[in-house]
Amino acid sequence: MRSSSLQRRIILAFSLFGGVLGVSLVGASYYLTLQFREEIISQKLFAELDSVVLYYTIYHRLPAPRSAESRIYLSAGKNTFGLPAHLNKLTPGFHSVAVAGQKHHVAVKDMEGARFYLSQPDSALQLNQSYLLFLTLTLIISLLAALAIGAAVSNRVTRPLIRLTRKIADAGGENSKTRLAGGLDNDEIGALAAALDLHVERTKALIAREREFGDDASHELRTPLAVLKGTVELLLLEPDLPDSARKRLQRIEHALHEISDVIAGLLLLSRAPNTTESTTLYPVEPVLHEVVENNRYLISGKPIELSMELDGTTQVSVAPSTLRIVLGNLIRNAFNYTIHGRILLKLDKGSLTIEDTGIGIQQSDMGRLFERYYRGAEASKAAAGMGLGLSLVQRVCERYGWRIEIISHAGSGTRVRLLFKEASPV
Structure with missing residues (x-):
């Protein structure tokens, strides 16, 4: 249903927009976090170092580090208390130093004649899981919000389209007086x-x-x-x-x-398919004999052998006048375009086959056989006509559910098979 497809497209558009927006926001947040990472690390280390200084001021001893990777050092005058050499020359402030090929961040602060150091390796200061979880939840929430908004908008947009579609489906036949615009808003x-x-x-x-x-x-x-x-x-x-x-x-x-x-026949085809028509079954063989005799003059004087293998049980629920249109066009084509050789008419139960050894049809013309007013180059040379016969045959076949198959090669004849549908007209 087209309206459902439109709904899906609207929801998909909003989802894509929400996804792109969410990814952009999360990406921007992560990028800015990385850009200001040094500042964040500095603030984190100095906040922890302030608590170390406060603890030392109260208890006159250094506290245990908050993490296993952290190291706390103290120097007072010439007493370094095991201070590593790479920290000895650092001045108060924030520093990044390399130790054994690994980056360390160090916060240094002086207080009452003592210098405090807090060192942590860079690997211990990666973005924590809670922050990554926050970014993930932000992305998921943005997607869900986009889906909800898309569903609401699509429902509002397509509701009048669905109403219009239902009114068209319920309008009935050509005699219906239903007005499609009735009851709809004065919008697009x-x-x-x-x-x-x-x-x-x-x-x-x-x-x-x-x-x-x-x-x-x-x-x-x-x-x-x-x-x-x-x-x-x-x-x-x-x-x-x-x-x-x-x-x-x-x-x-x-x-x-x-x-x-x-x-x-033309009047019949011009009427609607559901027009009441006869459902009486008519035998095909008598009509076929009549059409052959009426067109026999077309092969009179030609070296042509006409053979007929007829099954008298084949019946169709089509008036003989309409059946004559189909059989007449097909048989006249075989008679007109066969110069010499043989023509076979074979009527089996449910089908009619017409084979001839005529001029055949060019492969370039096969796709246009049923076009109105189209005639192939060879057909135009062999016989007069307007190119309406096969088009009319196809219209009758479509109306009654018949099928026509044509196999032909230029110079080697044509085989036409007409498959009847033994049922009442549609």
């Missing part, structure tokens, strides 16, 4: 919903105009077609009609039937 989401309402109204008006045009065109075309059919039928009843003229009139009659079927 409300403006988007209003724009969608306007777009839906325009789309509905466009669909209505297209349907009206289709219905009007169908009505206006059927009238002259009926006149032509009646005229041809009357002419065919003439007893003295020459055979050559009778054959031409029969071809005209078949063409008029095909035009009527195409008009009916």
Whole structure:
């Protein structure tokens, strides 16, 4: 769901921001700590040294060091009391000296004629665990705060989007009168919903105009077609009609039937997929025979062997007029583009295979076979056409859940397999 994805992106953005901010703060704190480390160590040693001096003033003896690494020394006049040589020349203040290759920090202070020394190795003055724990907790808290803020902001931002998405999902079909902008705030989401309402109204008006045009065109075309059919039928009843003229009139009659079927099929495809259609099962074989006979003239006079292996049990829940559109386009292609050789029509249960030894299809054209008005270079040379046949076939297949497979190589023929779905139309 897009709104959930947007929520995740907002939360992720805030988390990244919080993480970067937390790491920056912790890093800056750690960096500054390292930069002022000498000052911190100096203050720490002198604070401890002050307590040593106070203890000595009260008890006249040196206290035990607070840590095992610390060393406390005292010198008074010429009495050094075991003071190491590397400390003997140090003046009051803070010093860093190297002893046996290791760095030591020393605090020196004079008090009442005596000089006190507090020495600690550098390794004993590393940042303590509590400070590191504090930095870690700071980072974790910043991340959790960023997550919480991100979740709250994303919920507030996406709530109207989720409402709009649900309203779109519940809007129903094209006859729905639900207004998407109703009940939404007058903000960017409300403006988007209003724009969608306007777009839906325009789309509905466009669909209505297209349907009206289709219905009007169908009505206006059927009238002259009926006149032509009646005229041809009357002419065919003439007893003295020459055979050559009778054959031409029969071809005209078949063409008029095909035009009527195409008009009916196009009107069907122009309607919504959920339009009520017949669920009656029709056998494929009679329609296939009819289409073959109507187009047999295309291979008349060609050295072509036409073979048919037909299974009479195959049925589809598609009107014969629509089935003729699909079969007619596929069979006409095989008849048109085969110059010599063999054409096989094989009707198995649930599928139709058309194999020919025709001119074939260039591999560069295979990806565009179902584009409207597209014709390959070889097809344009071999026969006239507009490049609409396979596009129309694909639309019918998509509507009824059929599948069409085409395998072809230039100069070696084409194999088309149409797989029917024996079920009611969607």
